[in-house]
Amino acid sequence: MYKGGRIIAGLLLFACLALMPFLINIGKAAAKPSPQVNTPFIQQLTTQTCVEPAAFMKTEHMQLLNQWRDAALRDGKTVYVNSQGQSFPISLENSCLKCHSNPQQFCNTCHTYAAVKPYCWDCHNQGGTSQ
Amino acid sequence: MSVTRRRFLKLGLTTLAGVGGAMALDGFWRGSAEASEVLTDQKALKAKHWAMVIDSDRLKSAENVQRMIDACHRTHNVPDFGNSKDEIKWMGTETYEHAFPGQENGYLNEGIKEKLFPVLCNHCENPACVRVCPTQATFKRPDGIVAMDYHRCIGCRFCMAACAFGARSFNFRDPRPFIKQVNPDFPTRTKGVVEKCNFCVERLEKGLPPACVEASNGALIFGDLDDPNSEVRQVLATHYSIRRKPELGTEPSVYYLIGGGEEHA
Numbered sequence: 001m002y003k004g005g006r007i008i009a010g011l012l013l014f015a016c017l018a019l020m021p022f023l024i025n026i027g028k029a030a031a032k033p034s035p036q037v038n039t040p041f042i043q044q045l046t047t048q049t050c051v052e053p054a055a056f057m058k059t060e061h062m063q064l065l066n067q068w069r070d071a072a073l074r075d076g077k078t079v080y081v082n083s084q085g086q087s088f089p090i091s092l093e094n095s096c097l098k099c100h101s102n103p104q105q106f107c108n109t110c111h112t113y114a115a116v117k118p119y120c121w122d123c124h125n126q127g128g129t130s131q
Numbered sequence: 132m133s134v135t136r137r138r139f140l141k142l143g144l145t146t147l148a149g150v151g152g153a154m155a156l157d158g159f160w161r162g163s164a165e166a167s168e169v170l171t172d173q174k175a176l177k178a179k180h181w182a183m184v185i186d187s188d189r190l191k192s193a194e195n196v197q198r199m200i201d202a203c204h205r206t207h208n209v210p211d212f213g214n215s216k217d218e219i220k221w222m223g224t225e226t227y228e229h230a231f232p233g234q235e236n237g238y239l240n241e242g243i244k245e246k247l248f249p250v251l252c253n254h255c256e257n258p259a260c261v262r263v264c265p266t267q268a269t270f271k272r273p274d275g276i277v278a279m280d281y282h283r284c285i286g287c288r289f290c291m292a293a294c295a296f297g298a299r300s301f302n303f304r305d306p307r308p309f310i311k312q313v314n315p316d317f318p319t320r321t322k323g324v325v326e327k328c329n330f331c332v333e334r335l336e337k338g339l340p341p342a343c344v345e346a347s348n349g350a351l352i353f354g355d356l357d358d359p360n361s362e363v364r365q366v367l368a369t370h371y372s373i374r375r376k377p378e379l380g381t382e383p384s385v386y387y388l389i390g391g392g393e394e395h396a
Contacts, residue, residue: 052167067169073280076272077169078336090169093316122321123281125313 036105174338178355180275189350202346210309252298252328253383260290286323
């Protein structure tokens with residue numbers, strides 16, 4: 001091969017560079033997110049359940065939040081009655097964050113893992129409420 | 132017997148349709164929580180057409196008006212940028228000739244001429260801002276309140292151009308660092324959205340009157356314009372009232388009582 005040594009060396013160099021991200025991150029899988037739900041408020045609850053079962057909340061919370069937003073903002077409906085017949089005020093700050101007062105350790109763990117950047121906190125107050 | 136081409140295609144397509152349909156149905160059912168519903172709060176104040184009457188005679192000094200503005204801006208986390216170019220206001224003040232152009236004359240009594248009238252979103256019956264909004268971020272609720280969904284606002288400012296009353300402000304900068312004391316019960320806004328008075332819809336939902344009405348010592352009257360027995364109707368029936376720029380046909384829901392002002396002369 002004409003100038004074979006250089007070609008093979010070049011190819012090897014290219015392969016190394018192209019595979020660099022994989023080589024560097026070998027064996028460094030991101031840890032599975034573990035959202036923390038042990039806030040003081042949740043610990044005081046007798047039955048520690050969210051507005052809907054945890055499995056539903058895990059997969060559908062974004063749709064539920066969209067429903068809540070439209071119901072409260074557009075239709076003035078501010079009470080949510082869940083599938084068990086319990087009612088909750090529709091409010092990110094006064095319902096969700098009352099229990100999940102630790103959005104950094106709760107919301108952000110999964111969102112960071114999944115590289116999702118919701119813009120809730122651009123406007124909504126993360127610090128909880130006075131109520 | 133071997134499978135004919137025709138039979139193979141039939142079976143294959145039926146299976147595909149079945150699987151596809153099941154997946155679509157599954158997605159549909161999971162889209163909303165089972166057997167859940169949303170209701171209106173029992174405590175909420177209800178009306179068919181919210182309206183406000185501003186009794187300018189009872190607003191004797193600029194401090195009276197400023198107290199209402201402060202109450203509003205504190206409640207709604209309205210930032211203070213310290214310059215008029217970036218200014219955000221839900222409630223402001225205007226002189227008579229600016230608030231009611233076309234109704235001024237050169238010989239107005241001094242009390243009226245120099246008085247500062249509180250101005251806010253008029254929650255028009257035919258809101259121009261709602262007509263021009265390309266995303267329906269601003270909309271008219273069934274109770275007459277012209278509300279905003281800041282999630283949807285794309286900051287195009289058509290509504291600001293359409294509003295004849297200058298009731299809307301744009302967030303040219305991130306407002307958060309300029310809010311003196313954040314009210315944790317109400318969200319702030321973000322850079323790039325328009326904002327305005329919401330007739331305290333979040334307070335009405337809890338059964339409370341608007342913040343400015345509460346701080347006005349009776350100078351602002353708030354109620355249902357469609358209810359003949361409401362206080363606003365009683366006041367309008369017994370006093371002479373004007374509205375801002377009625378000739379535009381937007382039908383403002385904010386009324387002003389101008390009682391001559393001889394006590395200021």
